[in-house]
Amino acid sequence: MESKKRLTSASGIPYSAHEDSMTVGQRGPILLQDFILHEKLAHFNRERIPERVVHAKGSGAYGTFTVTHDVSKYTRAKVFNTVGKQTPVFLRFSTVGGERGSADTERDPRGFAVKFYTEDGNWDLVGNNTPVFFVKDPKKFPDFIHTQKRDPFTNCKSATMMWDFWSLNPESLHQVLILMSDRGTPYSYRHMHGFGSHTFSFINNRDERVWVKFHFKTLQGIKNFTSAEAQEKRGQDPDWAQRDLVEAIERGDFPRWALKIQVMTQEEANDFRWNPFDVTKVWPQGDFPLIDVGVLELNENPDNYFAHVEQAAFAPAHVPDGISYSPDRMLQGRILAYTDAQRYRLGANYEQIPVNRCPFMVSNYQRDGAMRIDGNGGAAVNYFPNSFDHIEAARNYTEPAMELGSSVAGWFDRNAEGENDHYTQPGNLFRLMSPTEKANTVANIVDAMSGISGPRREEIVNRQLCHWFRADLNLGIAIAKGLSIDLEKAMAHA
Structure with missing residues (x-):
């Protein structure tokens, strides 16, 4: 007993x-x-700790990443150094704009954040289920998120705020088109792709650097709700995606994704039509084909949601040796913002929480702070260099300099000449869609833009229509018809 x-x-x-x-x-x-x-x-x-400003509602699980293909010519990262090697992971999915109590099937991008527990420290690959994003400079991010949250007057979501911002920032068009397609309402977390979104870099044993993008391809197959199905599910079960993930793992139906990469050399980057570090753009797979790396499997539900999923903290700043950053402006901003957000939300010692703790040795001179639970360094000195301990800088982990030519630091127009093609890729994407996908996407856009109201409605609608026309003439015409807009006036505006 x-x-x-x-x-x-x-x-x-x-x-x-x-x-x-x-x-x-x-x-x-x-x-x-x-x-x-x-x-x-x-x-x-x-x-209730402060909820995340974005990605507040999420689901997560533990699993393993298994290397299936040799990519050592590109990177010396130990997570990839042996075919067959397994690394423990924790993956958190999320919606972006809603609060913790919001519905899982809202039209919204989905977060896709993976923590690899590697012997060279935790690697956080923090992305979305889309390969691009709405803005490409971190100064724009707070303004963008404000438009996705609640109107400061009505405390309600506002189509006017969203479309006003998007119509004033055509760099958003690529992501907006994806959001308005059926990909904006995934059937479940198991049936969607994941992306690192940003451009990162790989460094090999010869200190050679290449640029890289990460793709997680669902092995369950892509499956989306239509707008009507997503709305119905919101009323039936607002926690549908959470329940689906937990129950699939409980019954042994472990979800899996194939990790693939795209690789670009510096020479190719110099000649690329678009800025390769612009997160509103993709690298065409015809030019930069996907390279197989491994398989990620989720096979263990956390035994306590708060302890693991809610306290999980991710930061793109966390990259191990062999993986590094790029000049991607949004990535550079996230390197600061994410760690700062976690310290605010969970405290200065958030990386000692079990779900975030590196399972291998950690040695540094950080001390004190709320919830310090590791002995706080005991009687050891708390400064470096010193004459007492034997901790040495890991000089064999030194990263080579990032070659950026003769560029200088400054404030540059993110949409200057050569950086202002916001239309070719969204137009190409729309033209690749099937007739049914095109019809659903147009219907979703019309439905969303119909919520624009107020004295500036016509101005906002016409400005956004101008972007749709520039992406694809047929797309613009279909949206204008759906909104009952006079086509002659709309074409004149375009």
């Missing part, structure tokens, strides 16, 4: 009165000295 456990305070002190407060007599006032009452209420008040 299992032995009973004693009820204790958080400090381990046993107590008996868990349901009744200490009072002066049967009906008298409560005494200040009832510490258990204080502890219960104070902890309850703090049970």
Whole structure:
């Protein structure tokens, strides 16, 4: 028979009165000295850590990544150094714009964040289910997210805010078109691709650098809801994607993705039609074919959602030796922003939380801060260099300089000549769609733009229509007809 456990305070002190407060007599006032009452209420008040500003609602699971192909000519990263090698991973999926209580089937991009627990430290590959993004400079990000959240006056979501921003920022068009297609409402997390989205770099044993993009291809097959199906599911089961993931893993139907990469040399980058570091653009796979790397499998549900999924913290800054950054402006901004967000949300020592902790040795001079749980370095010195410990800088892990030509630091127009083609790729994407996909995408755009209201409605609609026309004439005409816009005026505006 299992032995009973004693009820204790958080400090381990046993107590008996868990349901009744200490009072002066049967009906008298409560005494200040009832510490258990204080502890219960104070902890309850703090049970909700600040939710993520974006990607607030998510699902996650543990699994493994297995190398299936040799890519050592591109990278010395140990996670890839042997065919057959397995690395533990944690993957968190999420919606982007909604709060923690929002529905899983909202029209929204989906976060796809993977933490690889490698022997050279944790690698966080933090992307989405789309290969591009809405903006390409981090200064634009807070403004963009404000338009996806709630109107400061009505506290409701606003189509006017969203389309006003998008119509004023045509760099968003590629991602907006994907969002308005059926890919904007995935059937489940298991049935969608994942992307690193940004351009990163690989460094090999000869200190040679190539540019790289990461693609996770679902082995379950792509499956999407139509707009009507997604809306119906929101009412039936707002937690559909969470439930689907948990139940699939519980029944042994482990979801899997094939990791593939695209590789571009510096010479190819110099001659590429678009800026290869622009996250609103893709690298055409006909020019830069996918290269097989390995398979990621999710096979273990966390035993406690808060401990693992809610406290999971990812940051694109976390890259091990052999993997590095690029001049991608959005990536550069995220290197700072994500770690800062986690320190605000979870505290300075968030990387000591089990789901975030590196399973291998960690040695540094960080000390103190809330929730320090690793002994805080004991009696060891807390500065470097010093004459007492034997921690040495890992000079054999030095990264080669990033060749950027004769460029200088400054503030440059992100949409200057040569950086302002926002239309070719979205137009190509639309023309690749099947007739049914085109019809669904147009219907979704018309439905979404129909929510634009207020005195600037005509201005916003016409401005956005101008972008659709520039991407593809037939797309613009179909949207204008759907919105009951006078085609002659719309064409004149275009």
